Amino acid sequence: MSHYRYARRAEVLGKSVFDHAPGAIILNSGLAHPPLLPNVAREAARAAEERTAEVMQYGPLMGLDDLRDAVAAFVFEDGVHCERDNILITNGAKHGVDLACRVFVEPGDRVILSAPTYMTSMQHMRTHGASFLAIPQDEEGLMTDVLETKLERLAANGERMPKLLFDVPDFHNPTGITMSLRRRKRLIELAMVYGFVILEDDPYRRVRFEGESIPPLKALDESGVVFALGTVSKVLSPGLRLGWVIGEPNAVRRMAMQKSEGGSCPFAQRIVVDLMRSNRMAEHIDLIAAKMREHRDVMVEALARELPDAVVRPPQGGYFLWAELPEGVSGEAVADRAVEHGVEVSSGRLSFPEDDPGNFLRFAYSYPDKNEIAEGIRRLGLAYREVRAQA
Ligand SMILES: Cc1ncc(COP(=O)(O)O)c(C=O)c1O
Numbered sequence: 001m002s003h004y005r006y007a008r009r010a011e012v013l014g015k016s017v018f019d020h021a022p023g024a025i026i027l028n029s030g031l032a033h034p035p036l037l038p039n040v041a042r043e044a045a046r047a048a049e050e051r052t053a054e055v056m057q058y059g060p061l062m063g064l065d066d067l068r069d070a071v072a073a074f075v076f077e078d079g080v081h082c083e084r085d086n087i088l089i090t091n092g093a094k095h096g097v098d099l100a101c102r103v104f105v106e107p108g109d110r111v112i113l114s115a116p117t118y119m120t121s122m123q124h125m126r127t128h129g130a131s132f133l134a135i136p137q138d139e140e141g142l143m144t145d146v147l148e149t150k151l152e153r154l155a156a157n158g159e160r161m162p163k164l165l166f167d168v169p170d171f172h173n174p175t176g177i178t179m180s181l182r183r184r185k186r187l188i189e190l191a192m193v194y195g196f197v198i199l200e201d202d203p204y205r206r207v208r209f210e211g212e213s214i215p216p217l218k219a220l221d222e223s224g225v226v227f228a229l230g231t232v233s234k235v236l237s238p239g240l241r242l243g244w245v246i247g248e249p250n251a252v253r254r255m256a257m258q259k260s261e262g263g264s265c266p267f268a269q270r271i272v273v274d275l276m277r278s279n280r281m282a283e284h285i286d287l288i289a290a291k292m293r294e295h296r297d298v299m300v301e302a303l304a305r306e307l308p309d310a311v312v313r314p315p316q317g318g319y320f321l322w323a324e325l326p327e328g329v330s331g332e333a334v335a336d337r338a339v340e341h342g343v344e345v346s347s348g349r350l351s352f353p354e355d356d357p358g359n360f361l362r363f364a365y366s367y368p369d370k371n372e373i374a375e376g377i378r379r380l381g382l383a384y385r386e387v388r389a390q391a
Contacts, residue, residue: 021342021344024339024344025368026364026367027343027363027380029344030234030364031364031366032366033366033368035369036287036288038237043270043275056266056267059089061256061257061263062252062253063087063244063264064270070277071087072084074281075218078205082218082246086247087244087245088245088246088252088255090242091261091265093230093243094120096201096243096244097121099245099255100164100255101164102255103254107129107130108129108160109131110131110163111162111164111166112166112196113135113165114167115355116174116322116360117166117352118168118174119174121201132353133147134353135147135150139177141184142183143183147187155194161194164196165191167201169214170202170205174320174362175315176317178211178316181214188225197227200216200229205317206235207285207319209293209316209317210293210317211316218246224248227252228245228246230244230246235284236272236275241264241268242264292319292366295370296314298374300312300321302377302378306380306381306384307323307381310324311324319366321363322348325384326359329384330358331348331358331359332358333387334383335361338383343376343377345362348361
């Protein structure tokens with residue numbers, strides 16, 4: 001049939017989501033670095049042989065109790081005190097975003113986002129019919145004073161108040177910024193005063209290169225306004241497709257009821273329990289952080305050489321780097337031209353909920369090796385100079 005009557009949300013069919021050009025250097029995706037993907041043969045064999053009835057069965061809706069307990073122990077290291085009942089196992093953090101939207105967001109509801117923000121979460125929210133209240137960031141993260149002014153104005157005008165705020169407080173995607181402690185505290189106060197919940201997406205927290213860690217919002221939350229998303233994607237393997245939501249038990253059970261797959265894969269869950277309990281995960285995180293730090297350094301150095309007039313703030317952790325091009329130089333044009341030179345980067349446009357300033361680029365340094373990063377940025381430099389020459 002050639003004329004399907006698609007739902008509106010399915011009308012757009014982006015091509016970069018499916019394919020990378022042959023031979024292209026991939027700097028536009030937070031894929032894991034292949035040499036660091038863990039070999040879980042032992043854990044998988046143990047699960048298959050010793051726990052057949054568990055791992056070949058449907059998984060429990062909330063996740064395996066052993067994994068929920070292991071997650072509780074993992075986040076306790078960050079000062080988050082929670083019980084098994086607070087934890088829902090999901091198929092990754094993005095799944096948690098989707099479930100939170102299913103539970104909290106009606107079409108037309110407002111969601112507060114930083115501008116820019118994590119593009120894929122924004123896409124999920126659009127699918128749920130959310131409209132956005134975009135709040136700028138500075139070096140301390142989401143600007144809570146701007147948020148407060150906007151909330152005051154909405155309330156004074158009797159407008160629909162936002163129900164949900166989404167942010168990435170540590171090593172933000174795309175900007176790499178970490179939110180300060182005072183902003184974290186203020187955000188929680190505002191959530192309590194204005195009655196919205198905070199969805200804290202924190203996949204990069206343990207991928208730290210330098211600097212002191214700041215407590216997660218969930219560790220500062222005494223009233224249950226924060227729902228914390230976690231994932232093994234950035235610290236172990238995205239292929240395992242496992243993450244979690246931590247929050248008030250009744251609300252996370254509602255999220256569980258919204259799952260369409262019935263429960264995350266118990267086989268993958270048992271492997272992760274084993275990795276968490278045996279300390280292999282902790283060791284793996286150290287390897288990833290050390291490698292990502294090297295990648296960041298190579299990329300920052302190469303950008304200084306190839307795009308000397310771009311503003312780059314080296315992130316202290318995470319997978320992503322954000323660059324501001326001189327005003328009037330189009331990030332989109334540079335990204336498009338870069339594909340012709342065999343390197344893929346993201347235009348900043350994809351990360352802005354509404355008005356795109358036009359002159360930003362997002363880079364991921366996680367997937368390629370150091371030589372590829374240097375070569376990728378060299379190719380980007382060619383594209384950049386061509387676009388500048390035409391501007
Ligand atoms: C901020 C943020 N959240 C979530 C994810 C993906 O999480 P998951 O693989 O657990 O769905 C990413 C991946 O790039 C990310 O940058």
